[in-house]
Amino acid sequence: MAIPERRTKRILWRNKMQREQNQSTQLPCQARPTISLANRFSALKHRLQGKPNVRPIGAYPSSIIDSQGCEFGYEMFYHVPYAYHLAKIGCLQRTVSCLGTECFYFFSPDHHERYDRRQFVKYMDSIAQQPHESPDANRWEPPNFAVHYRNKIELNFPKPLLLVFNKYNIEWDHPPINFLSKPFLDRVVQKASDRFSIVYLRPTSHIVHDHMPVGNLNEKEQLREQGVVLAEELYENYRHISFNEFQLCLLANSQHRISVQGGAAYMNALFPGQLMLLHRYGGEQLHGNYVDFPRMGVTDFTVHNNEFDMLDRLDYFKCSARNAA
Template identity: 80%
Template sequence: MQRNQNPRLACHDDIKPTFSWSNRLAALKHRLQGKPNVRPIGPYPSSIVDSQGCEFGYEMFYHVPYAYHLAKIGCLQRTVSCSGTKCFYFFSPDHREVYDRRQFVKHLDSIDQRPHESPDANRWEPPNFAAHYGNKIDLSFSKPLLLIFNKYNVEWDHPPINFLSTAFLDRVVQKTQDRFSLVYLRPTSHIVHDHMPVGNLNEKERLRDQGVILAEDLYEDYQHLSFNEFQLCLLSQSQHRIAVQGGAAYLNALFPGQMMLLHRYGGEQLHGNYIDFKRMGVTELTVHNNEFDMLDRLDQFNHSLRHVA
């Protein structure tokens, strides 16, 4: 899929933004307010992109495309984020990992956005992760790769809501494993450090016994990579994905291919964020509010995949 190009981006290549006196005064104001990483440059909110340790999905949706656009026009000074994020900012001249946990942030200062707002298209350009990481490792799967991203954690101070059940996972395996190599990813507290406790769905041994490859098992052969970089390599080699509402859905949307997404609850549908997903790189996205609809769609999903694989 060819990414959408904003015709206004070309004008920035001719006139590189510079720091004005108003920018310098604004930077001083932010510093006095305890926001030293907010340094406006020309019309841009900041030449330093600081995620503030925000939720993973928002960083993929807002910070990474904004930082990439700044890098392309030669105005990115620095990126600041959580541990294990260097791979997302491969284009950054100076990436610093200062946060060890993620949290909900009401206002994303260095990009001047609030969660669920539609990103400003004039300063938003997702990097082509698939091209950058597509040939980094040779996974050598015998069949097309189907990635299944799941989660099982506390959401909005409630028990897990957006997750794929064990019964649904069994049906997916039955319907697809003759045609696909299945890799299953459900992050644990050893991989993700978040403000929401992670539970145990007790599904992994069951899936392993059915021939599904667990991501953490596969990762053992690629310990020279961070787990995030390993995920980028996996996604770069997959055209077929099933995911759930949350951070991994935003990451998936940055890659071409087909994605089925379970969304039971969350602000993305209310605020129209899934419409923006189609600008991020994913070729085909279907959003489902329950697993029954996903199972009905799965047959069509598989049929259409015969022409893509």
């Protein structure tokens, strides 16, 4: 039976509108930002200001991501996810950062390790970001480090892996504040060593130092005697990769982690699993940065202001390990 002409026109019109609608919804995903005249003038202005690595493209602050040697946590929180997003849309030109950071930018077409020391940066030009601001979700996408680094090296631990990240350095021109104490570490070993293989990380010589002097907690000898694996000693078996890449491999193979406020906390947040964090002082709670941690990849995240609460939480880690075994 022939279809009436009016109905045929209506069907053709509806199909045309549907095609146009599909094209309009797909365009933003397919469109690649281009360098406009305004972008060129902005790049020239930044070059004259001594910032040659700021090269805007479309609505993006820059196609070159330069960390400026900023603090490690800010780089993990801001620069790496922004650079990865640019790489996914085919707009990342180059990444510039500190020594030993190539592993964080495995997706970069051209990575330069320019800085040998970290510092506090008030404004991060290539991402148009100030510290503690919430990152723009439209141009922020953390890479899947867990998948990329899970099988990079062979790790043979008899039990589920518990990583303990610590630090002991001057903070805000004051003596150490955010650190895990020796009595706390002793209690962690007593409570968890029967269920976990514990690896302890308080790096000193294998990382790029920042502007805050590093102290000595004098805890490692006792931990070694208690059967805890010290990360720097384990690393001697994997010297063919950088220490930062070694840390990423450990994180990719661990579902249970303890850390402290600072750069290691941000790195931990890029991996799924349970993360328990000690925060005595710092801007993260004041500015709400920890709210963004689940967006980074961690699946079970708690913040504690004292070590007593953390020891109680450790029992939940034990239950989780038993269920996973």
